[in-house]
Amino acid sequence: MKRLRLELKKDIDRSYDVLVGRGILASLHSEIQRLGRFSSFGLITDEVVKPLVAEPLQNQLRSNSIDTTLIALPPGESAKTIETVLDLCQQLLAQGFDRRSLLLAVGGGVVGDIAGFAAAIYMRGIPYIQVPTTLLAQVDSSLGGKTGVDLPSGKNLLGAFHQPRLVLSDLDVLASLSSxxxxxxxxxVIKAALIEDPDLFSILEKEGADLLNTSNPLLEMIIAKACDVKCRVVNRDEHESGLRRVLNFGHTLGHALEAAANYNITHGQAVAAGMAVAIRFSQRWAGLTKEEAARALDLIQKLGLPTDIPENIDPQALLGPLEKDKKIQAGICHFVLLAEIGRAVIHPVPVNEMRHSLTQIKELRDFNN
Ligand SMILES: NC(=O)c1ccc[n+]([C@@H]2O[C@H](COP(=O)([O-])OP(=O)(O)OC[C@H]3O[C@@H](n4cnc5c(N)ncnc54)[C@H](O)[C@@H]3O)[C@@H](O)[C@H]2O)c1
Ligand SMILES: [Zn+2]
Known part of the structure; x- marks a missing residue:
């Protein structure tokens, strides 16, 4: 097991451990006991994760004298609404939860964001821990204290920063994930490597598609390294005033792509395509070499992710969501680009130039067809 620490430099008391390993759910009760005494425990999960992870975990905690109230939310992004949070808070109140109660968010990023947000606002804030059960949640959403829900007009528009007291990522739960x-x-994981960690990039490059086998023995080290990148970036900039923006690598265009595709594309696919375009922009504006750009694109492909904007979407259509999102201001869009593999820079790109590059992507595609 690897024990990392997410240090919050402004307030060392709120810093917390991030545990990554196999079979470590078995020690959750002792980790909870290390955190202190709590009046009651809420195990928040979704209907899919409930039989897979949450119920066995509830039994195991019970046999170690920790009785939890299990609340299962409907699965998926559509549950990430303020109504779900209100309903959850009402259930907590009905169960007598008070300021010394502890919530356990056991699930993917959706459960983590909802339970974390409920913990942020219930009785002006109660402690919670993250037990992420998807790879995305283990390397990204469980870390850093961003919580929240969607509004009908956009994702993550309601939210709060509320740091968990612990993050425990057990790799064994990943076996049931779809490919x-x-x-x-x-x-x-690739994003983390590209922005901060050239060693992680080399490991990913060497292993390639073998990594999709969740029993790969290198996976623990890889997830820990990706978590470490996020911990370091959050440490430098907890509230995303500047430096934390590097975590948006691939996401500026990725989010625009999700919107342009009416969310009929997974987040990972959109981010991969967004990174691929950002890699090409990096060659042009940030001095990324042709060789490094080719290696980065090759890795995205090796892991079965797209390196281009889907055929049915006109690349130019991405400019609309960027404008709507206020990502383009005064004709400039600030992009996270790569100066080299493992070193991200923020670079202003004039929108005219972007339009030109996006037209080239379309022309090249039309030419190849
Ligand atoms: N807070 C942050 O900093 C942050 C960062 C990135 C993403 N997010 C959010 O995270 C969410 C996406 O997270 P996600 O991809 O984990 O989605 P998710 O929570 O919807 O999980 C995806 C699906 O996998 C199922 N699942 C979860 N664990 C499983 C397991 N072990 N085996 C089988 N199935 C399992 C879930 O029930 C769900 O149906 C989005 O809402 C996004 O906005 C938040
Ligand atoms: Zn993301």
């Missing part, structure tokens, strides 16, 4: 969910998670 698509695994690949989606790897989009974020």
């Amino acid at each position: 698509e969910a695994k690949r989606d998670g790897f989009a974020e």
